Structures are given as structure tokens and as C-alpha cells.
Amino acid sequence: MFNLVSLMLEKVGIIVIVAFLLSQMKSFRQIVHGERNVTERIWLIVLFGTFGVISNYTGIEIHHDTIHKVDWITDVNPDNAIANTRVMGVVIGGLIGGPVVGIGAGVLAGVHRLTLGGFTAVACAISTVLAGVAAGYYGKKRRKSRKKITPLYAVKIGMLLEAVQMLIIVIVAKPFEQAVTLVEIISVPMILVNGFGTLLFMLIIQSMIRDEERARANQTNQAFHIADQTLPYFRQGLNPSSCQQISEIMLQLTDADAVAITDDRQILSHVxxxxxxxILNMELATGLTKKALESGKVAIAQVKEEIYCFQKDCPLQAAIVLPLKVQNKTVGTLKMYFKDPAKLDKVHKELAEGLANLFSTQLELAEAEQQTKLLKDAEIKALQAQIHPHFLFNSINTISALCRTDVEKARKLLIELSSFFRSNLQGARQMMIPLEKEIEHVKAYLSLEQARFPDVYHLSLHIEPGLNQVLIPPFTLQPLVENAVNHAFTRGNHNKGTILINISSQDERIHIIVQDNGKGIEEERRRELGQRTISSKKGTGTALFNIHERLMGIYNGQAQLTIQSELNVGTKIIISIPLHSKGVFEQHVTSIHSR
Structure with missing residues (x-):
């Protein structure tokens, strides 16, 4: 028995070495790690079926109770059998790839075993196919229950199915006495060695998947770092000065040999x-850039000729050109060039695409701010500027982490993030919005904050029926809730922060109360809030000041903003505005256009 164990461990080593070499191949990593289509399932069937075929060829031939060591088995004597690791590859294929891969690999390895002959050929073929079916079923069941297929779980299934194979040999193989004798010799070595081989194989795959996840996490962090560094310049819009700074930052933080940014007519920077x-301010120099601008899609050149650069001795051999969009209109491009085409791999493509999306979002925000300037709506501009850039990055980081643990919650938060920024952009273009839209903005913001800090904040909302469609200025409630989140509560405190919004009508006026149970505001500071901006470590009071100024301007002094606060009790902000304010609003719009 021990001699058989040592010989089988030697055969397992062959399979493990092949698995390790495959794990270093990018194509194998992508197939195992990603979602599998029909083509990739076929590749997995061939791959794991081949492992079974190799195990058949490199098996150990058994004649009655005698072990024959043969380097390569091509034919088995009718009275002989094979001890090998065939089931191992089939089981792993089924667990990883599901029922289709398990059955396919089992049939491939099982039919090949049948062709080699021996008195256990039929039994081994049947057991191999059944192992593929069972492993595929267990793998699918495990994924449905949202549990990982761990190496220990794979070992348990592998050893169980190897034991089943021994049982099938006893039942199917003839003569019965010879089958029993064979199982007594090979059962323990095959069950133990196949389990050990499965453990090594799964550890290799697990390590490979961890490497992929680590690479993705590093790529995400790199994208956020680049976005964080370039954000101040993108908020200035596309101009030579800001684009020069952005290009220099990207050249420093990526492996690109050159970075360029253009608008839809000329080069704004090239580093x-x-x-x-x-050259700066030169008309577009490459056909690849024009192609990206016209199509609005990513353009990739893997060889120099595809760049269409007019300079024949240009050192740039590969490029990826990404359209920068504002409101679905392509306004420019971000370009990463490489001297060596091999450097433009999948990682760089995904990084560039992610950055282009983030940059396009920032350009849209910059465009929204520019529109407020043109409309001379300085109050809305100031509120837009209050949106801290790290809020976006923190939200995406939270969603990225949830993608691995709670996919459904991550999906819902993505919808909330979309709703939040859509409300920002809509608010920058509209002077008045329905109350229900402002409430949606508040809920989206608080959902994202609650995801980052679970069980820290609670929103209690009471709205008098019939007020949902009342028009109010945008950014009236959300900045007040954000102030409460950022300033009223101390994170780490065991008491949950409660934010109460109560909206009602009385005497032809709408009354909005935003109240928290936070730490309160000192009396001296409370008297100044809303009247002017205040410079301090805790903030500037810009939000309250702008809300107050906008309310006064839009409602011609008929609106009121009152702040009540008590230390260690909380703060209450009361806004009172005319309920039927259409005429007042029209006067405000007329005054803006007449300036």
C-alpha cells in the first residue's frame, strides 16, 4: 500500500506541475476567473478532460495484487486495472465550471479510459462520468447558496467521489472476487492521494484568483488615486493649463510613455x-484620435500603422484613445501612448476606460458649474462646489467592496449613486424642482453614507399629503442633511444619530423642519450661521449662508430660515416659504434675464 501511495504521489506531481504552469498563463486565468460563455466552457471541458486523459496514460497498472510501474500506459491487459488520479481533474472541472463542464470532462476522460481496456474499464468509465455530474451539481449548488468553493470543500467532494468509484468497481467489475481484491489494494491510496492532489490543485487556483482580485483592487486604487490627483484640474474644464497638469500626473502614475488630451479640434497637451x-494648439495629429471623436467609442492601436501619425519616425507604437463626454456628446479625448505594444495589456485598457468614465463625470460637473456661472446663479454654484470629491470615491470604494460580499446591495447603491449625481446635475440647471425630487436626493445621499457607516444614521421623514409636487429651490434639504451627517454626530458614539425631516403647510406657507439629535452648536456660532460664511476648523457655514441668500432672493424676502440649537441635545433648522410662489419665482427669473 505504501509503495502504491508513493508511486501515485509521483503521478499527482505531474498534474500539479501542469496546473501551476497553466496558472501562469493569462488566458487560463481569464477563463477560470471570469463569467464563462459557451466557448470558454468548451475550453474548460477540453482542459480538465485532458487532465483525466493524462492521468490514464500515467497511471499505475495493477495485476491481481502486483504493482507494475509503467511510464506510459497505452493498453491494459484484460486481467489488469489502473490506479490513477483521473477523477481529480474531472471533479475540479465540475466544481469550477458547473454541470456542463463536469459532464463534458467526465465523458472525455471516461471514454478514453474505456478504450484502454482492463477488467475495470467499464466501471471506471461509468464512475468518471458520474463524478463529473456530481461535482458539477455540488459546484452549482455551492454557488447558488453564495458560498465559496474552498480547497477543503473540494477535497471532501473529491475523496467522496473517489470512494464512490471504489463502490462502482465492486458492483460492476467482473469477476467479483478480483474486483474486491483490487479495491482492497487501491482504495485507501487512491482516496488519500486524489484528495491530496485536489487540495494542491485548488490551492493553486485559489492563489490565482486571489492574485486577480488583488490586481483588480490595486487597479481600482490606482484609478481613484489618479482621479483624486487630477480632479482639481478637471474641474477647471478642458484648457491647455489644466490638461498639461493632468497629463503630467497620468504620465507619472501610469506605465504610459506619453499622455495627451485634446478637445474636438486641437491638441491641448502632450507629455x-x-x-x-x-505640439500644443496644433490640429489633431493622428487619425486614431479623429476616429474616437467621430465614433464616440474607445479606439485602440496595437501597431504603429493604426495610430496614423503623420510623422514617420514617431516612436509611439501603440495607443488607446478614450472619448471624454459631457451629456453624451464627445468633447475631447484622453490618450495613452506606448513605445512597446506589449505594455498595452488588458490592465491598462481597463484602467484607461475607468479613468475616462470618471473624468467624463468630472467634466459634466464642471460643465454644470459653468452653466451656473453663465446664468449668474452664484448660489447654486457655491452649493455644487460643496460636494466633496472624496464622497464619489468613498461611495465607489464601498460599492466595490460590496460587489464581493453582497451583489444585490451593491446594485442598489449604484442606483442610489446614479440618482444622487443625476439630482446634482439637474439641480444645477433648474431654478425650482418638485419637493419629491429633493427628497429623492436626500435619500440617495443618506443611503450611500449609511452603507459606509452602518447603523450610525437614521432618517425619519414626515411629509403632509399633497405637498410632493410643491416647487422648492434645489439643494435646499440635501445640504442640511449633509451638514448633520458631517458636523452633528461623532462617529464611534454608541448612540445612533437621528435626522428628522418634517414638512407641513399652514397659513398658505410650507414649513420645512430638519432636526438632529447631535452635539448642537455653540450660541455665538449659531447666531452667525446663515448670515455670513464663517472660517473655522469645523467648516465655513457656506451651505446655510447660500440657502438663506437664495431663499431671500427667490422669494423677495418672504422666506425665513431659523436655526435653533442646544449643546448635547441637537439642532433644528426651520425653513418657511410661501406655498403659492409661482409669481414670486417668475419675478426672480425675469430679474435674472434682465441683468
């Missing part, structure tokens, strides 16, 4: 290789 002929 790195090729800067001698990709």
Missing part, C-alpha cells in the same frame, strides 16, 4: 515621447 511633433 512624454513624441512631444516634438505632437
Amino acid at each position: 512624454g515621447a513624441g512631444a516634438d511633433h505632437h
Whole structure:
């Protein structure tokens, strides 16, 4: 028995070495780690079925109670059998790829075992197919229950199915006495060695998946870091000065040999290789850029000729050009160039695409701010500027983490994040919005904050029926809730922070109360809030000041904003505005356009 164990461990080593070499191949990593389509399932069937075929060829031939060591088995004597690791590859294929892969690999390895012959050929073929079916079923069941297929779980299933194979040999193989004798010799070594081989194989795959996840996490962090560094410049819009700074930052933080940014007509910046002929304010120098601008889609060049650069000795050999969009209109491009085409791999493509999306979002925000300037709506602009850039990054980080643990919650938070920024953009273009839209903005913001800090904040909302469609200025409630989240509560405190919003009508006026049970505001500071901006470590009071100023301007002094606060008790902000304010609002709009 011990001699058989040592010989089988030697055969397992062959399979494990092949698995390790495959794990270093990018294509194998992508197939195992990603969602599998029909083509990839076929590849997995062939791959794991081949493991079974190799195990058949490298097996150990058994004649009655005698072990024959043969380097490569091509034919088995009718009175002989094989001890091998065939089931191991089939089981792993089924667990990873599901029923289709398990059955396919089992049939491939089982039919091959049948062709080799021996008195256990039929029994081994049947057991191999059944192992594929069972492993595929258990793998699918495990994924449905949202549990990981751990190495220990794979070992348990592998050893169980190997034991089932021994039982099938006893039942099917003839003569019965010879089958029993064979099982007594090979059962323990095959069950133990196959379990050990399965453990090593799964540890290799687990390590490979962890490497992929680590690479994705690093890529995400890199994208956020670049976005964080370039954000102040993108908020200035696309101009030579801001684009030069952005290009220099990206060249420093990526492996690109050159980075360039254009608008829809000319080069705004080019840093790195090729800067001698990709000159600032020059008309677009490459056909690839024009292609991206016209199609609005990512353009990739893997060879120099696809770049269409007019300079024949240009050192740039590969490029990825990403359209920058504002309101679905392509307004420019972000370009990453490489001297070596091999550097433009999948990681760089995904990084560039992610950055382009983030940059486009920032350009839209910049465009929204520019529109407020043109409309001379300085109050809305100031409120927009209050949105801290890290809020976006923190939200995406939270969603990224939830993608691995709670996919459904991550999906809902993505919808909330979309709703939040849609409300920002809509608010920058409209002077008045329905109350229900402002409430949606508040809920979206608080959902994202609650995801980052669970069980810290609670929103209690009471709205008098019939007030949902009443028009109010945008950014009236959300900044007040954000102030409460950022300033009223101390994170780490065991007491849950409660934010109460109560909206009612009385005497032809709408009364909005935003109240929290936070730490309160000192009396001296409370008297100044809303009247002017205040410079302090805790904030500037810009939100309250702008809300107050906008309310006064829009409602011609008929609105009121009152702040009540008591230390260690909480703060209450009361807004009172005319309920039927259409005429007042029209006067405000007329005054803006007449300036």
C-alpha cells in the first residue's frame, strides 16, 4: 500500500506541475476567473478532460495484487486495472465550471479510459462520468447558496467521489472476487492521494484568483488615486493649463510613455515621447484620435500603422484613445501612448476606460458649474462646489467592496449613486424642482453614507399629503442633511444619530423642519450661521449662508430660515416659504434675464 501511495504521489506531481504552469498563463486565468460563455466552457471541458486523459496514460497498472510501474500506459491487459488520479481533474472541472463542464470532462476522460481496456474499464468509465455530474451539481449548488468553493470543500467532494468509484468497481467489475481484491489494494491510496492532489490543485487556483482580485483592487486604487490627483484640474474644464497638469500626473502614475488630451479640434497637451511633433494648439495629429471623436467609442492601436501619425519616425507604437463626454456628446479625448505594444495589456485598457468614465463625470460637473456661472446663479454654484470629491470615491470604494460580499446591495447603491449625481446635475440647471425630487436626493445621499457607516444614521421623514409636487429651490434639504451627517454626530458614539425631516403647510406657507439629535452648536456660532460664511476648523457655514441668500432672493424676502440649537441635545433648522410662489419665482427669473 505504501509503495502504491508513493508511486501515485509521483503521478499527482505531474498534474500539479501542469496546473501551476497553466496558472501562469493569462488566458487560463481569464477563463477560470471570469463569467464563462459557451466557448470558454468548451475550453474548460477540453482542459480538465485532458487532465483525466493524462492521468490514464500515467497511471499505475495493477495485476491481481502486483504493482507494475509503467511510464506510459497505452493498453491494459484484460486481467489488469489502473490506479490513477483521473477523477481529480474531472471533479475540479465540475466544481469550477458547473454541470456542463463536469459532464463534458467526465465523458472525455471516461471514454478514453474505456478504450484502454482492463477488467475495470467499464466501471471506471461509468464512475468518471458520474463524478463529473456530481461535482458539477455540488459546484452549482455551492454557488447558488453564495458560498465559496474552498480547497477543503473540494477535497471532501473529491475523496467522496473517489470512494464512490471504489463502490462502482465492486458492483460492476467482473469477476467479483478480483474486483474486491483490487479495491482492497487501491482504495485507501487512491482516496488519500486524489484528495491530496485536489487540495494542491485548488490551492493553486485559489492563489490565482486571489492574485486577480488583488490586481483588480490595486487597479481600482490606482484609478481613484489618479482621479483624486487630477480632479482639481478637471474641474477647471478642458484648457491647455489644466490638461498639461493632468497629463503630467497620468504620465507619472501610469506605465504610459506619453499622455495627451485634446478637445474636438486641437491638441491641448502632450507629455512624454513624441512631444516634438505632437505640439500644443496644433490640429489633431493622428487619425486614431479623429476616429474616437467621430465614433464616440474607445479606439485602440496595437501597431504603429493604426495610430496614423503623420510623422514617420514617431516612436509611439501603440495607443488607446478614450472619448471624454459631457451629456453624451464627445468633447475631447484622453490618450495613452506606448513605445512597446506589449505594455498595452488588458490592465491598462481597463484602467484607461475607468479613468475616462470618471473624468467624463468630472467634466459634466464642471460643465454644470459653468452653466451656473453663465446664468449668474452664484448660489447654486457655491452649493455644487460643496460636494466633496472624496464622497464619489468613498461611495465607489464601498460599492466595490460590496460587489464581493453582497451583489444585490451593491446594485442598489449604484442606483442610489446614479440618482444622487443625476439630482446634482439637474439641480444645477433648474431654478425650482418638485419637493419629491429633493427628497429623492436626500435619500440617495443618506443611503450611500449609511452603507459606509452602518447603523450610525437614521432618517425619519414626515411629509403632509399633497405637498410632493410643491416647487422648492434645489439643494435646499440635501445640504442640511449633509451638514448633520458631517458636523452633528461623532462617529464611534454608541448612540445612533437621528435626522428628522418634517414638512407641513399652514397659513398658505410650507414649513420645512430638519432636526438632529447631535452635539448642537455653540450660541455665538449659531447666531452667525446663515448670515455670513464663517472660517473655522469645523467648516465655513457656506451651505446655510447660500440657502438663506437664495431663499431671500427667490422669494423677495418672504422666506425665513431659523436655526435653533442646544449643546448635547441637537439642532433644528426651520425653513418657511410661501406655498403659492409661482409669481414670486417668475419675478426672480425675469430679474435674472434682465441683468
